[in-house]
Amino acid sequence: MNKFLSFILTVTMMTFLSLTVSAQIPNAGFENWTGGNPDGWISNNVPGFIETITQSNNAHSGSYAVRGEVVNAFGVPFPPSLFAGDTTSGVVGFPISQRHASLTGYYQFQPIGGDAMLVSAAIYATSGQDTMVVGGGSEFLPATGSTYTQFSMPLFYSPGTPEPEYASIYFFLVDTSFTGQPHIGSAMLIDDLAFSGVVGIEDGSATVPDGIVLEQNYPNPFNPSTTIPFSLSRAQTVSLTVYDVQGRVVAKLIDREPRSAGAHVVNWHAGSLPSGVYFYRLEAGGFRQSRKMLLTR
Template sequence: MHHGRSSMRRTSLVLGLIVVSTLLALAQGTDIASAVAIAPNGSASGTITSQNANHYWKVTIPSNAYFRCQLVSVSTIDVNIILYDTDESTSITSDTQSGPNSEIIAFLKPGTYFLRLYLWSGTSGTYTLSTSFSSPVRAADTELNNAATSAIALSPTGASTGHLGYYSAGQTDVDDYWKITTTQDGWLRVQVRADSLDARGDRRLDFNVILYDVNGTTSITSDTRYGTFSQVDYFLRPGTYFLRVWHWDGRAGSYEIKSEFFTPPLANDQEGNDSYQSSLSMPVNGSVTGHLGYYGNGQRDNDDYWKFTTTTDGKIVITTVSDSLDRSEARFDLNMIVYDVNGTTSITSDTRYSTVSECIVHLRPGTYYVRLWLWSGNGVSYRISAPQTTPSRANDQEGNDWFATASTLTLDVTSTGHSGYYSNGNTDSEDRWRLLAPSADSVYVHIISDSTIDLNLIALTPDTSSSITSDNRNGTYSRVGIKPTSGSTYYFKVYQWTGTAGSYSIVATRSAATTDVPRESETALIPTELTLDQNYPNPFNPSTTIRFSVAEKSVIRLAVYSLLGQEIAVLADGLLTPSTYTATWNGRDSHGMEVTSGTYLIRLTTGDKQFVRKALLLR
């Protein structure tokens, strides 16, 4: 009886061991569907046998992380390990080395992954499984942003962070796209700084960056240097541009992306003015600003066209001043061409290497064009101005270039005219005048011009077929005399010999002497003696004023000489009535050319009297 109870106990013990063994096997997961959960930073133990040679575990990763799994078994068995993807079937990595220790590492995105432990050799034994994970130091970007169409917005002056190199569902995140929208011209600089080492700490990271155009596919610039730092920068027009940060080397890590945007100091012009047909208006005696060199949508703005309209003859100095350096410390070179009224014929240009360009033109009324183009440098802002200086005397009636359309001279009446001004392919360098002789008395025709031009004078017969006399002297004064036939019309040709442009006075008199030096005031006291004041300012640059007084009607000559006695310029030469006068010397000779720095003599002569003052010109 006792023996029977003992037999029953042994039977119950065997059955109990079988049940416990079965429950343990189920707890450790005999297939992937029954995988047992283990914490990302956890550990578990198990017993593996030849009858139960596969154990399955699963681990859920909450964020991008460096994941590490270590297996230590007793020395009597060799257990291998495989890590599967979230689909439960795709192998990510494994460790099949012989021995009691196995280890796998992976850089994983959030998800549930599976571990298969299988017995490679031995019959049975225990093991310990340990897991750990660590997240990057910076926050992740919002996935999926692996194409321009799903790019994440980044402020032009903002910063954000992202991750690259992490794996899940058959894909490793090797590309991040960002987009930046600019609303004005400016220099965009984007810097990417990655972790110095990946999360395992034994491989250096290398992330590269490309800047794309507004279409998201055309590369503008890139930085593929080896290292943890990359930078792209460009001078961009308004638009939305794209950045691709891609994983070149290392396993996985985080990065910071930072953008900066610098606008030029001067306002932009209205874009689209890249031909003379679409040129923008600029005021004479005013200034406007613009930009050149900024890029967008496959085009770089290298040309700006401006137009200005002048209603009178005048000297116009067109000046462009650009930024000295751009934000990347490259120097600019902005060139300039001035075009005629047709917009295509070049009048003059300035292509010097400088941030300043200047074109001086002497123009007749009309609309003219200016082309600015960027020769070197990147993105630039500039200011362009066009101050005008008009002649001191009124113009003649234009069209008097031929004898048939000659302007009329009246005896003892001063007329005025202009010479040297250009438009529509022609420079007005000749004027014709005609005089109806009221008697047979001698007639003298006098010309006094601005110091910027040297005019010659020819008197012609009534049929204009031959010259009677001419005056080709250098200087601002010319005179011819004729003995006319009463009632006949005589012609006079005024033509420019040298100089740029200016005005002149022409008068026909009975006297061989005349002048055109201005009086200070009609109400000034009549001087009691002939005087020559010291010029002011002195030293001077570029011009100085000479004041002198005439006590009685006399022929006066005021001229400038070098220290060697060479005549440089004549400021007055003719008959003056008692008054106080002023004359101006602009530091040029009688041909309109600038003279060098130095001391010059201003000499006033009349009859047997002479006065001299020293003038110092400093360039």
């Protein structure tokens, strides 16, 4: 009987914690709407003129989901943009109190002409009068057709930073080259967002991966700073370099320096560099990998 009661209490507590984590994202199931926008979210709609973000009854669960579509705005493609958080309080984002391990949700994505769906999250903490990015994640989501698919985007944290206080979540549709506008008609559906798992303060640098991993930078797009996470399966010499679209080196973040096994993050401030696409490249032993990032002024 004691074991059975213990099991029931454990399941109850896990359910409570799961509900608490999910509830921290405002209107995570997109059930509540006001004035054409999901409550707790900010879109780039121009009421009466341009509506890229709309309510949809094609939901994963419940009654509604949010739909974003690239629309024709006076002959020019106008892509959707959706942001979770309150910008009126002086702090961008919504309150959180844990180092969540990942952001999950369900989506559909029907691209045209190779367009991409981008989800990005940034985690903030305050220090005096300043607000700093202490973690986040970013990921391109593949096309799904007309079927809801679950995504799980890992979140990374800079070591030695304060406990998180706020989070923001962004969804975009972008041109895959980042050099032009996405195509009219590309569309996404999003529903049932949640944070999953908790990362301990010591977990970031203690975890040793099976191989070398270069993650997507966060936030992305960014202005003017972003964070690049990577992991090493063993100690080795590393180079991390940023290039522009012409292949010119604009920053050497790590220049043939030793790094220990485990997770690492590198912050990059773009300074006075212009808006555009940049590439970051990690080299470690025989490993070579590059990823794109977008600076927007």
